[in-house]
Amino acid sequence: MLFRKGRESNNIEDRRGAGGFGGGRSIGVGTIILALVAMYFGIDPSVVLDTASITQPPAAESARPAAPRSAAEDELARFTSMVLADTEDTWGPIFSAGGKQYRDPSMVLYTGATRSACGVGQSEMGPFYCPADQKVYLDLSFFTELQQRFGAPGDFAQAYVIAHEVGHHVQNLLGISEKVQQARERVSEREGNLLSVRVELQADCLAGVWAHHADRSRQVLEAGDVEEALGAATAIGDDRLQKQTQGQVVPDSFTHGSSEQRVRWFRTGLEKGTLKACDTFSVARL
Template identity: 80%
Template sequence: MLFRKGRESQNVEDRRGSHFGGGRTIGIGTIVLALVAMYFGIDPSIVLDTAGVTQSPAPESAKDAAPRSPAEDELARFASLVLADTEDTWGPIFEAGGQKYQEPRMVLFTGATRSGCGVGEAAMGPFYCPADHKVYLDLSFFNELQQRFRAPGDFAQAYVIAHEVGHHVQNLLGISGKVQEARERASEREANQLSVRLELQADCFAGVWAHHADRTRQILEAGDVEEALGAATAIGDDQLQRRTQGRVMPDSFTHGSSAQRVRWFRAGLEKGSVRACDTFNATNL
Protein backbone atom coordinates (compact mmCIF):
# COMPACT_ATOMS: atom_id res chain seq x y z
CA MET A 1 0.00 0.00 0.00
CA LEU A 2 1.16 3.51 -0.77
CA PHE A 3 -0.07 5.74 2.05
CA ARG A 4 2.37 4.96 4.86
CA LYS A 5 3.26 8.67 4.96
CA GLY A 6 -0.33 9.85 4.92
CA ARG A 7 -2.54 11.41 7.56
CA GLU A 8 -3.03 9.58 10.83
CA SER A 9 -6.46 9.50 12.44
CA GLN A 10 -7.21 11.55 15.54
CA ASN A 11 -9.78 8.94 16.57
CA VAL A 12 -7.41 6.34 17.99
CA GLU A 13 -7.54 5.40 21.67
CA ASP A 14 -4.41 3.52 22.63
CA ARG A 15 -4.90 1.17 25.58
CA ARG A 16 -2.05 -1.18 24.69
CA GLY A 17 -0.25 -2.56 27.70
CA SER A 18 -3.02 -1.58 30.11
CA HIS A 19 -3.75 -4.26 32.66
CA PHE A 20 -7.26 -5.65 32.78
CA GLY A 21 -7.61 -7.96 35.78
CA GLY A 22 -9.96 -10.82 36.49
CA GLY A 23 -9.20 -14.46 35.92
CA ARG A 24 -11.64 -16.64 34.00
CA THR A 25 -11.82 -19.58 31.65
CA ILE A 26 -13.76 -19.29 28.39
CA GLY A 27 -14.45 -22.09 25.91
CA ILE A 28 -14.14 -21.49 22.17
CA GLY A 29 -17.90 -21.93 21.72
CA THR A 30 -18.60 -19.26 24.29
CA ILE A 31 -16.11 -16.93 22.62
CA VAL A 32 -17.90 -17.30 19.29
CA LEU A 33 -21.31 -16.65 20.88
CA ALA A 34 -20.00 -13.63 22.75
CA LEU A 35 -18.47 -12.21 19.57
CA VAL A 36 -21.79 -12.53 17.72
CA ALA A 37 -23.54 -10.81 20.63
CA MET A 38 -21.07 -7.91 20.52
CA TYR A 39 -21.69 -7.33 16.82
CA PHE A 40 -25.33 -6.66 17.62
CA GLY A 41 -24.89 -4.46 20.65
CA ILE A 42 -25.74 -7.15 23.19
CA ASP A 43 -23.68 -7.25 26.38
CA PRO A 44 -21.61 -10.46 25.96
CA SER A 45 -21.58 -10.87 29.75
CA ILE A 46 -25.08 -12.32 29.30
CA VAL A 47 -23.56 -15.10 27.22
CA LEU A 48 -20.64 -15.51 29.60
CA ASP A 49 -22.89 -15.67 32.67
CA THR A 50 -25.10 -18.26 30.98
CA ALA A 51 -22.03 -20.36 30.31
CA GLY A 52 -21.11 -20.26 33.97
CA VAL A 53 -18.16 -17.92 33.58
CA THR A 54 -17.12 -15.96 36.63
CA GLN A 55 -16.19 -12.36 35.95
CA SER A 56 -14.47 -10.03 38.36
CA PRO A 57 -12.58 -7.57 36.18
CA ALA A 58 -10.25 -5.08 37.76
CA PRO A 59 -9.82 -1.57 36.39
CA GLU A 60 -7.53 -1.10 33.43
CA SER A 61 -4.21 0.39 34.35
CA ALA A 62 -1.06 1.31 32.49
CA LYS A 63 1.03 0.57 35.59
CA ASP A 64 3.86 -1.85 34.90
CA ALA A 65 2.78 -2.06 31.26
CA ALA A 66 5.02 -4.14 29.05
CA PRO A 67 7.29 -2.12 26.76
CA ARG A 68 6.08 -1.75 23.19
CA SER A 69 8.28 -2.97 20.39
CA PRO A 70 9.07 -0.74 17.40
CA ALA A 71 7.34 -3.31 15.17
CA GLU A 72 4.12 -3.07 17.18
CA ASP A 73 4.29 0.72 17.18
CA GLU A 74 4.58 0.61 13.40
CA LEU A 75 1.49 -1.61 13.23
CA ALA A 76 -0.36 0.88 15.44
CA ARG A 77 0.64 3.71 13.14
CA PHE A 78 -0.47 1.72 10.12
CA ALA A 79 -3.87 1.04 11.72
CA SER A 80 -4.22 4.76 12.34
CA LEU A 81 -3.38 5.51 8.71
CA VAL A 82 -5.99 3.02 7.49
CA LEU A 83 -8.63 4.45 9.82
CA ALA A 84 -7.85 7.96 8.54
CA ASP A 85 -8.23 6.76 4.97
CA THR A 86 -11.64 5.24 5.72
CA GLU A 87 -12.65 8.61 7.19
CA ASP A 88 -11.53 10.37 4.00
CA THR A 89 -13.56 7.88 1.96
CA TRP A 90 -16.83 7.54 3.85
CA GLY A 91 -17.14 11.25 4.66
CA PRO A 92 -17.69 12.27 1.00
CA ILE A 93 -19.87 9.22 0.32
CA PHE A 94 -22.23 10.16 3.15
CA GLU A 95 -22.13 13.83 2.12
CA ALA A 96 -23.14 12.88 -1.43
CA GLY A 97 -26.14 11.09 0.08
CA GLY A 98 -27.14 14.14 2.11
CA GLN A 99 -25.86 12.79 5.42
CA LYS A 100 -22.96 13.55 7.74
CA TYR A 101 -20.52 10.76 8.47
CA GLN A 102 -19.87 10.27 12.19
CA GLU A 103 -16.33 8.96 12.44
CA PRO A 104 -15.79 5.90 14.65
CA ARG A 105 -13.02 5.62 17.19
CA MET A 106 -10.52 2.79 17.17
CA VAL A 107 -9.36 1.26 20.45
CA LEU A 108 -6.01 -0.53 20.40
CA PHE A 109 -5.74 -2.92 23.35
CA THR A 110 -3.76 -5.86 24.66
CA GLY A 111 -5.45 -9.03 25.84
CA ALA A 112 -8.77 -7.69 27.09
CA THR A 113 -10.55 -4.38 27.52
CA ARG A 114 -13.92 -2.88 28.36
CA SER A 115 -16.25 -1.76 25.59
CA GLY A 116 -19.76 -0.38 25.39
CA CYS A 117 -20.82 -3.94 24.53
CA GLY A 118 -19.11 -5.55 27.53
CA VAL A 119 -15.68 -7.12 27.90
CA GLY A 120 -13.74 -7.57 24.68
CA GLU A 121 -10.96 -10.15 24.41
CA ALA A 122 -8.18 -10.66 21.91
CA ALA A 123 -9.41 -14.23 21.33
CA MET A 124 -12.56 -12.77 19.75
CA GLY A 125 -10.57 -11.03 17.04
CA PRO A 126 -11.22 -7.45 15.92
CA PHE A 127 -14.79 -6.30 16.52
CA TYR A 128 -17.07 -3.28 16.26
CA CYS A 129 -19.33 -2.21 19.12
CA PRO A 130 -22.42 -0.33 17.90
CA ALA A 131 -23.21 0.86 21.43
CA ASP A 132 -20.14 3.13 21.61
CA HIS A 133 -19.29 3.45 17.87
CA LYS A 134 -15.81 2.01 18.39
CA VAL A 135 -13.66 -0.53 16.56
CA TYR A 136 -11.59 -2.71 18.91
CA LEU A 137 -8.30 -4.22 17.78
CA ASP A 138 -5.56 -6.20 19.49
CA LEU A 139 -2.63 -5.81 17.09
CA SER A 140 -1.52 -9.38 17.77
CA PHE A 141 -4.34 -10.42 15.43
CA PHE A 142 -2.25 -9.24 12.49
CA ASN A 143 0.47 -11.72 13.45
CA GLU A 144 -2.18 -14.43 13.73
CA LEU A 145 -3.55 -13.45 10.34
CA GLN A 146 -0.12 -14.00 8.82
CA GLN A 147 1.08 -17.04 10.74
CA ARG A 148 -2.07 -19.03 11.56
CA PHE A 149 -4.30 -18.05 8.66
CA ARG A 150 -1.49 -17.66 6.13
CA ALA A 151 -2.85 -14.31 4.93
CA PRO A 152 0.12 -11.92 5.02
CA GLY A 153 0.39 -8.38 3.71
CA ASP A 154 -0.50 -4.85 4.71
CA PHE A 155 -3.59 -4.75 2.53
CA ALA A 156 -4.90 -7.90 4.23
CA GLN A 157 -4.59 -5.99 7.50
CA ALA A 158 -6.27 -2.94 5.99
CA TYR A 159 -9.14 -5.12 4.77
CA VAL A 160 -9.76 -6.32 8.35
CA ILE A 161 -10.00 -2.74 9.64
CA ALA A 162 -12.15 -1.63 6.70
CA HIS A 163 -14.52 -4.54 7.37
CA GLU A 164 -15.04 -3.40 10.97
CA VAL A 165 -15.56 0.18 9.78
CA GLY A 166 -18.13 -1.33 7.41
CA HIS A 167 -20.08 -2.43 10.49
CA HIS A 168 -19.96 1.17 11.69
CA VAL A 169 -21.43 2.30 8.37
CA GLN A 170 -24.19 -0.27 8.79
CA ASN A 171 -24.87 1.09 12.26
CA LEU A 172 -25.11 4.68 11.01
CA LEU A 173 -27.46 3.64 8.20
CA GLY A 174 -29.74 1.83 10.63
CA ILE A 175 -29.09 -1.56 9.05
CA SER A 176 -27.63 -3.21 12.16
CA GLY A 177 -30.64 -2.26 14.28
CA LYS A 178 -33.10 -3.66 11.77
CA VAL A 179 -31.15 -6.90 11.52
CA GLN A 180 -31.08 -7.29 15.28
CA GLU A 181 -34.83 -6.78 15.48
CA ALA A 182 -35.33 -9.41 12.77
CA ARG A 183 -32.98 -11.83 14.54
CA GLU A 184 -35.00 -11.61 17.73
CA ARG A 185 -38.08 -12.91 15.86
CA ALA A 186 -36.22 -15.54 13.85
CA SER A 187 -35.22 -19.14 14.38
CA GLU A 188 -31.58 -19.95 15.06
CA ARG A 189 -31.01 -20.95 11.45
CA GLU A 190 -32.69 -17.79 10.13
CA ALA A 191 -30.78 -15.64 12.62
CA ASN A 192 -27.50 -17.13 11.40
CA GLN A 193 -28.46 -16.37 7.81
CA LEU A 194 -29.15 -12.74 8.73
CA SER A 195 -25.74 -12.56 10.41
CA VAL A 196 -24.10 -13.88 7.25
CA ARG A 197 -25.80 -11.21 5.13
CA LEU A 198 -24.70 -8.52 7.57
CA GLU A 199 -21.10 -9.72 7.52
CA LEU A 200 -20.99 -10.03 3.73
CA GLN A 201 -22.28 -6.50 3.41
CA ALA A 202 -19.45 -5.31 5.67
CA ASP A 203 -17.04 -7.11 3.33
CA CYS A 204 -18.63 -5.30 0.40
CA PHE A 205 -18.32 -1.96 2.22
CA ALA A 206 -14.62 -2.73 2.72
CA GLY A 207 -14.42 -3.12 -1.04
CA VAL A 208 -16.23 0.20 -1.55
CA TRP A 209 -13.59 1.88 0.63
CA ALA A 210 -10.75 0.30 -1.38
CA HIS A 211 -12.39 1.38 -4.67
CA HIS A 212 -12.68 5.04 -3.72
CA ALA A 213 -9.37 5.20 -1.85
CA ASP A 214 -7.51 3.90 -4.87
CA ARG A 215 -9.40 6.09 -7.34
CA THR A 216 -8.72 9.29 -5.40
CA ARG A 217 -5.39 8.52 -3.68
CA GLN A 218 -3.91 5.63 -5.72
CA ILE A 219 -3.17 3.47 -2.67
CA LEU A 220 -3.06 0.05 -4.32
CA GLU A 221 0.11 -1.71 -5.40
CA ALA A 222 0.51 -4.95 -7.33
CA GLY A 223 -0.62 -7.85 -5.20
CA ASP A 224 -2.70 -5.80 -2.75
CA VAL A 225 -6.07 -7.06 -3.93
CA GLU A 226 -4.80 -10.63 -3.79
CA GLU A 227 -3.77 -10.04 -0.16
CA ALA A 228 -7.29 -8.90 0.76
CA LEU A 229 -8.85 -11.81 -1.10
CA GLY A 230 -6.47 -14.16 0.70
CA ALA A 231 -7.61 -12.79 4.06
CA ALA A 232 -11.28 -13.05 3.08
CA THR A 233 -10.69 -16.66 2.04
CA ALA A 234 -8.76 -17.56 5.19
CA ILE A 235 -11.46 -16.35 7.59
CA GLY A 236 -14.48 -17.77 5.79
CA ASP A 237 -16.72 -19.91 7.99
CA ASP A 238 -16.10 -23.02 5.92
CA GLN A 239 -12.34 -22.69 6.23
CA LEU A 240 -12.51 -22.00 9.96
CA GLN A 241 -14.87 -24.92 10.61
CA ARG A 242 -12.78 -27.27 8.51
CA ARG A 243 -9.68 -26.24 10.45
CA THR A 244 -11.19 -26.42 13.94
CA GLN A 245 -13.90 -29.10 13.60
CA GLY A 246 -12.85 -31.12 10.58
CA ARG A 247 -16.23 -30.63 8.91
CA VAL A 248 -18.37 -27.85 7.43
CA MET A 249 -21.87 -27.03 8.72
CA PRO A 250 -23.40 -24.29 6.52
CA ASP A 251 -26.47 -23.79 8.74
CA SER A 252 -24.18 -22.59 11.52
CA PHE A 253 -22.35 -20.04 9.37
CA THR A 254 -22.41 -16.50 10.80
CA HIS A 255 -19.92 -14.72 8.51
CA GLY A 256 -20.22 -16.49 5.17
CA SER A 257 -18.09 -18.93 3.21
CA SER A 258 -14.71 -18.00 1.76
CA ALA A 259 -16.19 -17.77 -1.75
CA GLN A 260 -19.01 -15.52 -0.54
CA ARG A 261 -16.66 -13.19 1.31
CA VAL A 262 -14.42 -12.90 -1.72
CA ARG A 263 -17.38 -12.29 -4.03
CA TRP A 264 -18.85 -9.46 -1.98
CA PHE A 265 -15.52 -7.76 -1.36
CA ARG A 266 -14.97 -7.84 -5.12
CA ALA A 267 -18.46 -6.40 -5.73
CA GLY A 268 -17.66 -3.36 -3.59
CA LEU A 269 -14.17 -3.02 -5.03
CA GLU A 270 -15.31 -3.16 -8.66
CA LYS A 271 -18.47 -1.06 -8.41
CA GLY A 272 -17.63 1.31 -5.57
CA SER A 273 -21.30 1.75 -4.74
CA VAL A 274 -23.20 1.24 -1.50
CA ARG A 275 -26.14 0.08 -3.60
CA ALA A 276 -24.01 -2.75 -4.96
CA CYS A 277 -23.78 -4.10 -1.41
CA ASP A 278 -27.43 -5.01 -0.88
CA THR A 279 -26.82 -8.50 0.44
CA PHE A 280 -30.25 -8.61 2.07
CA ASN A 281 -32.15 -8.65 -1.23
CA ALA A 282 -29.64 -10.81 -3.07
CA THR A 283 -31.03 -14.20 -4.08
CA ASN A 284 -27.56 -15.66 -4.55
CA LEU A 285 -24.92 -14.85 -1.96
Protein backbone atom coordinates in the same frame (compact mmCIF):
# COMPACT_ATOMS: atom_id res chain seq x y z
CA MET B 1 -0.12 0.12 0.39
CA LEU B 2 1.10 3.61 -0.46
CA PHE B 3 -0.06 5.76 2.44
CA ARG B 4 2.65 4.88 4.93
CA LYS B 5 3.22 8.63 5.23
CA GLY B 6 -0.44 9.59 5.17
CA ARG B 7 -2.25 11.40 7.93
CA GLU B 8 -3.14 9.60 11.13
CA SER B 9 -6.62 9.57 12.63
CA ASN B 10 -7.48 11.66 15.67
CA ASN B 11 -9.89 8.93 16.76
CA ILE B 12 -7.42 6.42 18.17
CA GLU B 13 -7.74 5.42 21.82
CA ASP B 14 -4.53 3.66 22.78
CA ARG B 15 -5.01 1.41 25.81
CA ARG B 16 -2.06 -0.86 25.12
CA GLY B 17 -0.39 -1.83 28.36
CA ALA B 18 -2.79 0.32 30.38
CA GLY B 19 -4.01 -2.57 32.51
CA GLY B 20 -6.59 -5.21 31.84
CA PHE B 21 -8.17 -8.28 33.32
CA GLY B 22 -5.21 -10.60 33.24
CA GLY B 23 -5.42 -13.27 35.94
CA GLY B 24 -8.79 -12.04 37.16
CA ARG B 25 -11.22 -12.73 34.36
CA SER B 26 -11.07 -15.02 31.38
CA ILE B 27 -13.51 -16.37 28.87
CA GLY B 28 -14.31 -20.05 28.77
CA VAL B 29 -13.21 -22.53 26.13
CA GLY B 30 -16.71 -22.58 24.67
CA THR B 31 -16.65 -18.84 24.15
CA ILE B 32 -13.26 -19.03 22.48
CA ILE B 33 -14.49 -21.77 20.12
CA LEU B 34 -17.57 -19.72 19.32
CA ALA B 35 -15.39 -16.72 18.58
CA LEU B 36 -13.16 -18.82 16.32
CA VAL B 37 -16.12 -20.20 14.43
CA ALA B 38 -17.33 -16.63 14.12
CA MET B 39 -14.08 -16.09 12.25
CA TYR B 40 -12.55 -13.36 14.33
CA PHE B 41 -14.04 -10.73 12.01
CA GLY B 42 -17.14 -8.69 12.66
CA ILE B 43 -18.15 -10.51 15.79
CA ASP B 44 -21.58 -9.52 17.05
CA PRO B 45 -20.70 -8.52 20.65
CA SER B 46 -24.29 -9.05 21.81
CA VAL B 47 -23.88 -12.73 20.99
CA VAL B 48 -20.36 -13.44 22.21
CA LEU B 49 -19.35 -10.76 24.69
CA ASP B 50 -22.64 -10.47 26.53
CA THR B 51 -22.84 -14.26 26.78
CA ALA B 52 -19.42 -14.30 28.41
CA SER B 53 -20.50 -11.56 30.82
CA ILE B 54 -23.61 -13.46 31.86
CA THR B 55 -21.97 -16.83 32.38
CA GLN B 56 -18.96 -15.59 34.32
CA PRO B 57 -18.91 -13.27 37.33
CA PRO B 58 -16.99 -10.03 36.90
CA ALA B 59 -13.63 -9.74 38.54
CA ALA B 60 -11.98 -6.64 39.84
CA GLU B 61 -9.85 -4.89 37.30
CA SER B 62 -6.23 -5.19 38.23
CA ALA B 63 -3.26 -3.22 37.06
CA ARG B 64 -0.97 -4.91 34.57
CA PRO B 65 2.60 -3.71 34.21
CA ALA B 66 3.12 -2.09 30.82
CA ALA B 67 5.17 -4.29 28.53
CA PRO B 68 7.89 -2.65 26.47
CA ARG B 69 6.67 -1.80 22.99
CA SER B 70 8.76 -2.69 20.02
CA ALA B 71 9.40 -0.27 17.18
CA ALA B 72 7.57 -2.70 14.88
CA GLU B 73 4.46 -2.64 17.06
CA ASP B 74 4.44 1.15 17.21
CA GLU B 75 4.83 1.27 13.43
CA LEU B 76 1.88 -1.11 13.09
CA ALA B 77 -0.18 1.12 15.40
CA ARG B 78 0.63 4.10 13.16
CA PHE B 79 -0.40 2.09 10.13
CA THR B 80 -3.77 1.18 11.65
CA SER B 81 -4.27 4.86 12.48
CA MET B 82 -3.58 5.80 8.86
CA VAL B 83 -6.02 3.15 7.61
CA LEU B 84 -8.70 4.50 9.93
CA ALA B 85 -7.97 8.03 8.70
CA ASP B 86 -8.35 6.86 5.12
CA THR B 87 -11.73 5.31 5.86
CA GLU B 88 -12.77 8.67 7.35
CA ASP B 89 -11.66 10.44 4.19
CA THR B 90 -13.64 7.96 2.11
CA TRP B 91 -16.92 7.55 3.98
CA GLY B 92 -17.37 11.24 4.83
CA PRO B 93 -17.82 12.30 1.17
CA ILE B 94 -19.91 9.21 0.34
CA PHE B 95 -22.36 10.03 3.12
CA SER B 96 -22.41 13.72 2.17
CA ALA B 97 -23.23 12.83 -1.44
CA GLY B 98 -26.22 10.87 -0.13
CA GLY B 99 -27.44 13.74 2.04
CA LYS B 100 -26.24 12.14 5.30
CA GLN B 101 -23.59 12.96 7.86
CA TYR B 102 -20.84 10.48 8.64
CA ARG B 103 -19.73 10.22 12.26
CA ASP B 104 -16.21 8.89 12.59
CA PRO B 105 -15.84 5.77 14.75
CA SER B 106 -13.05 5.50 17.28
CA MET B 107 -10.55 2.67 17.30
CA VAL B 108 -9.38 1.23 20.62
CA LEU B 109 -5.98 -0.44 20.58
CA TYR B 110 -5.59 -2.72 23.58
CA THR B 111 -3.54 -5.58 24.95
CA GLY B 112 -5.14 -8.79 26.15
CA ALA B 113 -8.52 -7.55 27.36
CA THR B 114 -10.48 -4.35 27.70
CA ARG B 115 -13.92 -3.08 28.56
CA SER B 116 -16.38 -1.94 25.91
CA ALA B 117 -20.00 -0.83 26.02
CA CYS B 118 -20.82 -4.31 24.67
CA GLY B 119 -18.99 -6.21 27.40
CA VAL B 120 -15.42 -7.36 27.95
CA GLY B 121 -13.38 -7.69 24.78
CA GLN B 122 -10.57 -10.23 24.70
CA SER B 123 -7.81 -10.66 22.16
CA GLU B 124 -8.90 -14.29 21.54
CA MET B 125 -12.05 -12.92 19.91
CA GLY B 126 -10.20 -10.88 17.34
CA PRO B 127 -11.26 -7.43 16.15
CA PHE B 128 -14.86 -6.37 16.73
CA TYR B 129 -17.13 -3.37 16.41
CA CYS B 130 -19.37 -2.31 19.30
CA PRO B 131 -22.42 -0.36 18.07
CA ALA B 132 -23.24 0.82 21.60
CA ASP B 133 -20.15 3.04 21.78
CA GLN B 134 -19.36 3.19 18.03
CA LYS B 135 -15.82 1.91 18.53
CA VAL B 136 -13.68 -0.67 16.77
CA TYR B 137 -11.61 -2.78 19.18
CA LEU B 138 -8.30 -4.27 18.08
CA ASP B 139 -5.44 -6.09 19.77
CA LEU B 140 -2.56 -5.69 17.32
CA SER B 141 -1.41 -9.26 18.04
CA PHE B 142 -4.31 -10.38 15.85
CA PHE B 143 -2.31 -9.42 12.78
CA THR B 144 0.38 -11.92 13.78
CA GLU B 145 -2.37 -14.51 14.12
CA LEU B 146 -3.73 -13.52 10.72
CA GLN B 147 -0.37 -14.13 9.12
CA GLN B 148 0.86 -17.18 11.01
CA ARG B 149 -2.32 -19.12 11.74
CA PHE B 150 -4.49 -18.15 8.82
CA GLY B 151 -1.77 -17.68 6.23
CA ALA B 152 -2.91 -14.19 5.22
CA PRO B 153 0.07 -11.82 5.40
CA GLY B 154 0.41 -8.29 4.08
CA ASP B 155 -0.53 -4.75 4.99
CA PHE B 156 -3.60 -4.73 2.77
CA ALA B 157 -4.89 -7.88 4.49
CA GLN B 158 -4.61 -5.86 7.71
CA ALA B 159 -6.34 -2.88 6.12
CA TYR B 160 -9.16 -5.17 4.98
CA VAL B 161 -9.73 -6.26 8.58
CA ILE B 162 -10.08 -2.65 9.71
CA ALA B 163 -12.23 -1.67 6.73
CA HIS B 164 -14.58 -4.60 7.43
CA GLU B 165 -15.12 -3.44 11.02
CA VAL B 166 -15.66 0.13 9.81
CA GLY B 167 -18.20 -1.40 7.42
CA HIS B 168 -20.16 -2.49 10.49
CA HIS B 169 -20.03 1.12 11.68
CA VAL B 170 -21.49 2.24 8.34
CA GLN B 171 -24.28 -0.30 8.78
CA ASN B 172 -24.93 1.06 12.26
CA LEU B 173 -25.15 4.66 11.05
CA LEU B 174 -27.53 3.66 8.26
CA GLY B 175 -29.83 1.86 10.68
CA ILE B 176 -29.19 -1.55 9.13
CA SER B 177 -27.74 -3.11 12.27
CA GLU B 178 -30.76 -2.22 14.39
CA LYS B 179 -33.23 -3.54 11.83
CA VAL B 180 -31.36 -6.82 11.53
CA GLN B 181 -31.19 -7.23 15.29
CA GLN B 182 -34.94 -6.69 15.54
CA ALA B 183 -35.53 -9.19 12.74
CA ARG B 184 -33.35 -11.80 14.49
CA GLU B 185 -35.68 -11.74 17.46
CA ARG B 186 -38.61 -12.86 15.29
CA VAL B 187 -37.05 -15.71 13.33
CA SER B 188 -35.60 -19.17 13.90
CA GLU B 189 -31.94 -19.80 14.66
CA ARG B 190 -31.32 -20.94 11.07
CA GLU B 191 -32.95 -17.81 9.66
CA GLY B 192 -31.07 -15.69 12.18
CA ASN B 193 -27.79 -17.21 11.00
CA LEU B 194 -28.67 -16.29 7.43
CA LEU B 195 -29.32 -12.70 8.48
CA SER B 196 -25.90 -12.66 10.14
CA VAL B 197 -24.32 -13.91 6.93
CA ARG B 198 -25.99 -11.11 4.96
CA VAL B 199 -24.70 -8.56 7.49
CA GLU B 200 -21.14 -9.85 7.33
CA LEU B 201 -21.03 -10.15 3.55
CA GLN B 202 -22.31 -6.60 3.30
CA ALA B 203 -19.47 -5.47 5.58
CA ASP B 204 -17.04 -7.26 3.25
CA CYS B 205 -18.59 -5.43 0.31
CA LEU B 206 -18.35 -2.11 2.14
CA ALA B 207 -14.66 -2.80 2.75
CA GLY B 208 -14.37 -3.17 -1.02
CA VAL B 209 -16.20 0.14 -1.53
CA TRP B 210 -13.64 1.84 0.70
CA ALA B 211 -10.75 0.32 -1.28
CA HIS B 212 -12.39 1.39 -4.57
CA HIS B 213 -12.66 5.04 -3.56
CA ALA B 214 -9.36 5.19 -1.66
CA ASP B 215 -7.49 3.96 -4.71
CA ARG B 216 -9.39 6.13 -7.18
CA SER B 217 -8.87 9.26 -5.08
CA ARG B 218 -5.45 8.63 -3.54
CA GLN B 219 -3.90 5.74 -5.54
CA VAL B 220 -3.12 3.69 -2.43
CA LEU B 221 -3.07 0.21 -3.96
CA GLU B 222 0.11 -1.53 -5.02
CA ALA B 223 0.59 -4.71 -7.00
CA GLY B 224 -0.49 -7.68 -4.90
CA ASP B 225 -2.63 -5.69 -2.45
CA VAL B 226 -5.96 -7.00 -3.72
CA GLU B 227 -4.64 -10.55 -3.60
CA GLU B 228 -3.70 -10.01 0.06
CA ALA B 229 -7.26 -8.97 0.91
CA LEU B 230 -8.74 -11.86 -1.03
CA GLY B 231 -6.38 -14.22 0.78
CA ALA B 232 -7.64 -12.92 4.12
CA ALA B 233 -11.27 -13.22 3.01
CA THR B 234 -10.64 -16.80 1.90
CA ALA B 235 -8.84 -17.74 5.11
CA ILE B 236 -11.70 -16.71 7.36
CA GLY B 237 -14.65 -18.16 5.45
CA ASP B 238 -17.08 -20.19 7.58
CA ASP B 239 -16.48 -23.33 5.54
CA ARG B 240 -12.71 -23.05 5.88
CA LEU B 241 -12.81 -22.44 9.64
CA GLN B 242 -15.42 -25.09 10.34
CA LYS B 243 -13.33 -27.63 8.46
CA GLN B 244 -10.30 -26.65 10.56
CA THR B 245 -12.03 -26.55 13.95
CA GLN B 246 -14.62 -29.36 13.73
CA GLY B 247 -13.64 -31.39 10.68
CA GLN B 248 -16.89 -30.84 8.82
CA VAL B 249 -18.85 -28.03 7.17
CA VAL B 250 -22.38 -27.22 8.36
CA PRO B 251 -23.83 -24.50 6.06
CA ASP B 252 -26.93 -23.90 8.21
CA SER B 253 -24.64 -22.75 11.04
CA PHE B 254 -22.74 -20.24 8.91
CA THR B 255 -22.74 -16.74 10.44
CA HIS B 256 -20.31 -14.91 8.14
CA GLY B 257 -20.38 -16.68 4.79
CA SER B 258 -18.18 -19.09 2.87
CA SER B 259 -14.75 -18.19 1.57
CA GLU B 260 -16.14 -17.92 -1.95
CA GLN B 261 -18.93 -15.60 -0.82
CA ARG B 262 -16.62 -13.35 1.17
CA VAL B 263 -14.22 -13.01 -1.75
CA ARG B 264 -17.03 -12.33 -4.21
CA TRP B 265 -18.70 -9.64 -2.13
CA PHE B 266 -15.42 -7.87 -1.43
CA ARG B 267 -14.75 -7.90 -5.17
CA THR B 268 -18.24 -6.52 -5.81
CA GLY B 269 -17.59 -3.52 -3.59
CA LEU B 270 -14.12 -3.03 -5.03
CA GLU B 271 -15.37 -3.08 -8.62
CA LYS B 272 -18.68 -1.21 -8.24
CA GLY B 273 -17.81 1.25 -5.47
CA THR B 274 -21.42 1.97 -4.48
CA LEU B 275 -23.62 1.31 -1.47
CA LYS B 276 -26.34 0.02 -3.79
CA ALA B 277 -24.05 -2.73 -5.04
CA CYS B 278 -23.70 -3.98 -1.46
CA ASP B 279 -27.38 -4.76 -0.91
CA THR B 280 -26.97 -8.32 0.34
CA PHE B 281 -30.50 -8.35 1.75
CA SER B 282 -32.45 -8.29 -1.50
CA VAL B 283 -30.46 -10.81 -3.54
CA ALA B 284 -31.56 -14.43 -3.79
CA ARG B 285 -28.03 -15.77 -4.21
CA LEU B 286 -25.42 -14.80 -1.71
